[in-house]
Amino acid sequence: MTLRSITNAVCFTCICLYSSIGFAQELAIENEFETTIGSDFFDSEQRQRFFAMTIGGHKPFTSGDNFMGKGLEGKSGIDFKFQMYVYKHFFIGLATGASYFDVKNQELVGSYRKSRIAENYAYFGYEFLPTDKLRLGLNMSIDGDLDYKNTGFSTADIAEQHDSAKLNRYGVYLHYELASHFMIYVDYAYNVSKTNIDVPFQLDDFFGKGKYHSIGVGLVFTIGNRDLISRFIN
Amino acid sequence: MTVLSCEVQLEANTRILVEGTIRDQDNVPISEAKISVLTKRGNYSSSENQYILGEGYSNADGHFSVISLYDGDEDFAIEIDGGDAYSTYVYKTNTLEFTPLDLTFNLETVNLKKTATFNYDIVRTSGTSNTLSYSFKYLDGFCLEYYDGSTLNEYQSSCYQEHVLGQFLNDNNPDTEWLFSLPLGEVVTFTYSINDEPEQTEFITINQDNYDFTFNY
Numbered sequence: 001m002t003l004r005s006i007t008n009a010v011c012f013t014c015i016c017l018y019s020s021i022g023f024a025q026e027l028a029i030e031n032e033f034e035t036t037i038g039s040d041f042f043d044s045e046q047r048q049r050f051f052a053m054t055i056g057g058h059k060p061f062t063s064g065d066n067f068m069g070k071g072l073e074g075k076s077g078i079d080f081k082f083q084m085y086v087y088k089h090f091f092i093g094l095a096t097g098a099s100y101f102d103v104k105n106q107e108l109v110g111s112y113r114k115s116r117i118a119e120n121y122a123y124f125g126y127e128f129l130p131t132d133k134l135r136l137g138l139n140m141s142i143d144g145d146l147d148y149k150n151t152g153f154s155t156a157d158i159a160e161q162h163d164s165a166k167l168n169r170y171g172v173y174l175h176y177e178l179a180s181h182f183m184i185y186v187d188y189a190y191n192v193s194k195t196n197i198d199v200p201f202q203l204d205d206f207f208g209k210g211k212y213h214s215i216g217v218g219l220v221f222t223i224g225n226r227d228l229i230s231r232f233i234n
Numbered sequence: 235m236t237v238l239s240c241e242v243q244l245e246a247n248t249r250i251l252v253e254g255t256i257r258d259q260d261n262v263p264i265s266e267a268k269i270s271v272l273t274k275r276g277n278y279s280s281s282e283n284q285y286i287l288g289e290g291y292s293n294a295d296g297h298f299s300v301i302s303l304y305d306g307d308e309d310f311a312i313e314i315d316g317g318d319a320y321s322t323y324v325y326k327t328n329t330l331e332f333t334p335l336d337l338t339f340n341l342e343t344v345n346l347k348k349t350a351t352f353n354y355d356i357v358r359t360s361g362t363s364n365t366l367s368y369s370f371k372y373l374d375g376f377c378l379e380y381y382d383g384s385t386l387n388e389y390q391s392s393c394y395q396e397h398v399l400g401q402f403l404n405d406n407n408p409d410t411e412w413l414f415s416l417p418l419g420e421v422v423t424f425t426y427s428i429n430d431e432p433e434q435t436e437f438i439t440i441n442q443d444n445y446d447f448t449f450n451y
Contacts, residue, residue, distance in 0.1 A: 107290040110249065110303035111271075150303075154286045161244040161303055200251045200338045203301065207249060 043088050044129050048230075049222040052091070054081040054185060056218015060099040068193065068210030071109040072101040079216055085227040089127040093139070096120050099214065103152070108206075112161065113152030117193075120145050121167050133177045141169035146193050165195040165210070175220050183220040189213065242273060242285055245304045250334075252300045252312055254341030256292050258320065258348055259419075263296025267346070268315045271302035275311040275324070277378060277392070304337075306330050312339060319443075320346040321375035321394070321417060332383045347394070347417035349375040350440045354447040358408035366451045368426040369400030372416045416440060426451075 060074030077100060083093030101115045109115075121144025127137040144167030151160045173187035193210040252271055256264040271288040288302020310329040315322050323344050352372070358364060373394045380390035394417065401410060416422065422438040428451050438447060 106288070108301055110288050110301065111286045112303070155242075158242045158244060158285060162246045164247060195247075197247045197249060198337065199249045200336050203249065203251060 041128055041130060047129060047135075048088065048225055048227055049085055049181075050224025050226060050228070050231075051085075052081075052083050052220055052222045054079065054083075054218055054220045056185065056187075056216050058097075058099070058187075058214040058216030060101065060191075061213045061215070062101070062211070063213060064209075064211040065206070066210050067109055067207050068101075068212055070206075071103060071105045072115055072210075072212075073104045074212060074214075075100045075102055077214060077216070079218065083123075083125075085127075087227050087229045089129070089227075090124070091127065091137075091139075092122065092124045092142075094122055099212070110150070110161070111154060112150040114150070116149045116151070118147040118149070119167060119191075121169060123169065123171075125171075135173075135175035135177070135183070137171075137173045137175070139169075139171045139173070141167055144169060163195060163197050165193040165197075168192040168194065181222045183222070185216075185218055185220050187214075187216045189216075242305060242307075244287065245306060248304045248337070250288075250302050250304045251338045252288065252290075252298070252302055252341070253338065254298060255343045256296045256298065256314060256316065257343055257345055259345060259417075263292075263294070264316050264320060264346060265292055265294045265296060267292040267296075267298070267317070267320070268313075269298050269300050270313045270315070271300065272311045272313055273305040273307045274309050275313065275326070276309070277326075304329070304333075306333070312341065314341075314344055314346065316346045318415075319348060321349055321377060322346075324376075324378040325381065326378060326390075327381045327383075332381075347375060348419075349415050350418040350443050350445055351413055351415055352422060352438075352440060352445050352447065353411070353413045354449070355411040356403065356409060356449045356451070358403065359450045362405055362408075364429055364451065366403040366426060366428055367400070367430075368403070368424065368449075369398055370414070371396060371398050371423040371425070372414065373397070373420050375415050375417055418443070422447075424449075 056079050058077040058079055060077050062068040062072050062074055077098055079097040081093055081095040083091045085091045097119045099117045099119065103109055103113050103115060121141040123139045123141045125137055125139025127135050130136050146165040146167050148163035149160050169189050169191050171187055171189035173185050175183040175185045177183050191212050191214065195207055195210060197207045199207045252269060256267050258264055269290050270286055273285045273287060287305060288300050290298055290300035292298040306329045308328045308330050310327055312325040323346060325341055374397050377393035378391055379393060380387045399414065403410060418440060420440055422440060424436040424438055425433050427433045
């Protein structure tokens, strides 16, 4: 993840926050005349949203008998997500982020000390409403790319080396509503990295897949009170 | 303006495996020998640069299996360093022209020689104006094998080569002491001439790890 993309994401966050406040004020006026509808686990018209934007950080944890589990140790990470509610609480989204690792065993991966994985993926999922303040979401990546930038060589003449992979990601999150359009979240994700690394056949299993978990926290800003399809149907 | 860069570009999405077994001249496995995969190493006993792509150590059976990054380069090397007690071995090849199809460099069995340190001390005891011209001829503890694909290129290899170390001692510099390393069991040829008289030669068999040699003239 580049500085430019981080800057763009932060700007985007500010715009969304500004819009979110504007929408909230506008909708509060409209809702004064609406009948209160109680929360339901699967659906709540009152708590319906159009867009949600999240910004946060996470801690990655490698696992398994693979090059990540044996060779890398998770340090930190950042996440930016933008998801749209297509119909009721079914959503699709785009995410970008990065996870940072230290190399704990150079004999297993090569002579570098750090690895940064840039993560870009699309995802879909569904959001449940267990209580008045909580939103429980399940999501799964549709298509994702990972770029490993390996750095920290014994000489400055080797700046970096790159590996690439496809990402399969399965996640769950919990949003707590501090205000109608502003929440905090905790999330967990299980990530499987299917690498494109060419290795001797006896290392296929070891380098073919890397696995890591991530636990994150952050902020959520939402916009709008109707899903995409309902805007056309109703 | 063109800027020349020395930056090394490593192959993306590639790992190689370097494996083999290390033994000494008595066929005893050598453990804890350091295996380094290098690029742009040079041809001398001490490497010119430290472009390390992968590192590992041999186990108790002398076996090693090192996963490394890879660089297509005319100067690709695998160095095996047995420490101060053993000779050093270097495998070299041109990976611009040769990359194993299975991405495995199997060095099979690499034999390192036990090394000894030869310490010499030469002292003038005969008084001023006497001179000494001397030389030591010995085999060094370094072996570089250059391969074209899987074929050894003897012309570009240099394995346990003969070295000559000599000096002329006079009133300005009557005494000297120094040391060098060589394989244990080898013979050092000591040739000297006092006051330009005919040369004398002694053959010294190195039969201990630290061999002290003193010569007075």
